[in-house]
Amino acid sequence: MSQLQLCLVLSSFLFCIGLIGAMARSNTILVLLGVELMLNAANINFIAFWRYGPDHAAGTGILFVLFSIAIAASEAAVGLALVIAVYRHQKNIRLQEANRLKG
Amino acid sequence: MTLALILLSVLILGSAAVAIALRNLIHSALLFVGCWAGIAAFYLWAGAEFVAFAQVLIYVGAVSMVVLFAVLLTRQGNELEPVKDDSFNRFIRALIAGGSVAGVLLGAILGTPMDVNTASPAPTMTVRELGARLMGPHAAALLIVGVLLTVALLGAVVLAAVDRSDQPEDAP
Numbered sequence: 001m002s003q004l005q006l007c008l009v010l011s012s013f014l015f016c017i018g019l020i021g022a023m024a025r026s027n028t029i030l031v032l033l034g035v036e037l038m039l040n041a042a043n044i045n046f047i048a049f050w051r052y053g054p055d056h057a058a059g060t061g062i063l064f065v066l067f068s069i070a071i072a073a074s075e076a077a078v079g080l081a082l083v084i085a086v087y088r089h090q091k092n093i094r095l096q097e098a099n100r101l102k103g
Numbered sequence: 104m105t106l107a108l109i110l111l112s113v114l115i116l117g118s119a120a121v122a123i124a125l126r127n128l129i130h131s132a133l134l135f136v137g138c139w140a141g142i143a144a145f146y147l148w149a150g151a152e153f154v155a156f157a158q159v160l161i162y163v164g165a166v167s168m169v170v171l172f173a174v175l176l177t178r179q180g181n182e183l184e185p186v187k188d189d190s191f192n193r194f195i196r197a198l199i200a201g202g203s204v205a206g207v208l209l210g211a212i213l214g215t216p217m218d219v220n221t222a223s224p225a226p227t228m229t230v231r232e233l234g235a236r237l238m239g240p241h242a243a244a245l246l247i248v249g250v251l252l253t254v255a256l257l258g259a260v261v262l263a264a265v266d267r268s269d270q271p272e273d274a275p
Contacts, residue, residue, distance in 0.1 A: 001213070002217060003104065003105060003108060004217050005212055005213065005217060006105065006108055006109070006112070007108070007149075008212045009112075009209065009212060010108075010111075010112040010115065010116070010145075012205060012208035012209065012212065013112075013116050013205060014115060014116060014119060015204070015208070016201040016202070016204050016205040016208070017116065017119045017120050017123055017201070018119070018123075019197075019200070019201045019204060020123060020197045020198060020200075020201035021123035023193070023196070023197035023200060023201070024123075024190075024193055024194040024196075024197035024198070025123070026190055026193075027128065029128065029132075029170065029173055029174060029177070030123070030128070030131065033122070033131075033132075033135055033170065034123065036135075036162075036166070037119055037138070040139070040142050040162075043142075043154075044142065044145060047145075047146055047149050047151050047154065048149065050149075050151070050226075051149040051150060051151075051226065052217075056226035056228070059228050059232065059233060059236055061151075062151050062153065062154055062228060062233060063233075063236060063237065063241055065151070065154050066153075066154065066157060066237075067244060067248055069154075069157055069158065069161055069162075070248045070251070070252060071248075071251070072166075073161050073165065073166060073252070074251060074252050074255035074256065075255075076166045076169060076170070077169060077255060077256055077259040078255050078258055078259050078262070080169050080170065080172075080173040080259070080263075081258070081259035081260070081262040081263040082262055083173050083177060084173060084176055084177065084262075084263045085262050085263060087176070087177040088265075092177075092179055093177050093179075096189075
């Protein structure tokens with residue numbers, strides 16, 4: 001197994017841990033952190049393909065990861081603000097009980 | 104090189120899995136910090152220094168603090184409650200779905216011949232080159248990301264702020 005394949009295996013396991021966390025936990029903060037783990041796995045893929053790809057000088061992988069980290073940071077800020085707003089309305093942050101808009 | 108990568112993988116995956124499985128939110132937030140620090144070490148291993156420092160500054164520094172504040176502001180203190188039956192069922196279903204996704208991805212990775220550029224030394228990209236690229240061909244994207252961050256953080260403040268105008272008992 002080459003090192004590129006090791007990096008890809010690492011990122012796919014990290015993606016799956018994030019997926020399991022986002023689907024299994026009922027705490028909204030942990031669901032958000034699972035989504036963050038999935039974004040990090042995608043970033044690891046970008047860096048791995050930049051490292052072992054044919055064209056290092058263009059630096060496309062690094063640039064894309066920088067923009068992706070910025071998007072992930074804004075997503076985390078807005079998501080945690082939503083968590084606090086939900087907590088103020090229903091006094092807990094269980095996802096199953098946030099069903100006020102359900103028809 | 105490969106041994107370092109395997110050690111980093113064990114650190115990252117172990118702390119992420121334990122953080123997802125724990126019931127204590129503070130402990131899992133701190134384990135997530137360890138996981139992000141491990142990812143930053145992976146970026147250093149791969150030769151992307153600037154991305155590693157950005158990961159340390161943004162994730163280990165900023166996002167972890169925001170997460171810890173959110174955990175402390177939404178404290179419930181019900182960690183001693185027994186695990187409900189439906190959450191166990193949901194965990195089993197999530198495990199099945201995640202395991203099948205992992206199987207599909209592993210089959211695709213191991214079944215694809217990838218022998219590109221493996222023998223070359225680690226590439227380096229200095230911060231000067233990176234800055235020239237960000238300010239030259241990608242300047243528009245950088246501006247748009249700045250505007251997006253400003254709008255998102257202002258929106259977060261608006262969402263999380265308490266609206267005092269509808270509480271007449273607070274009025275003088």
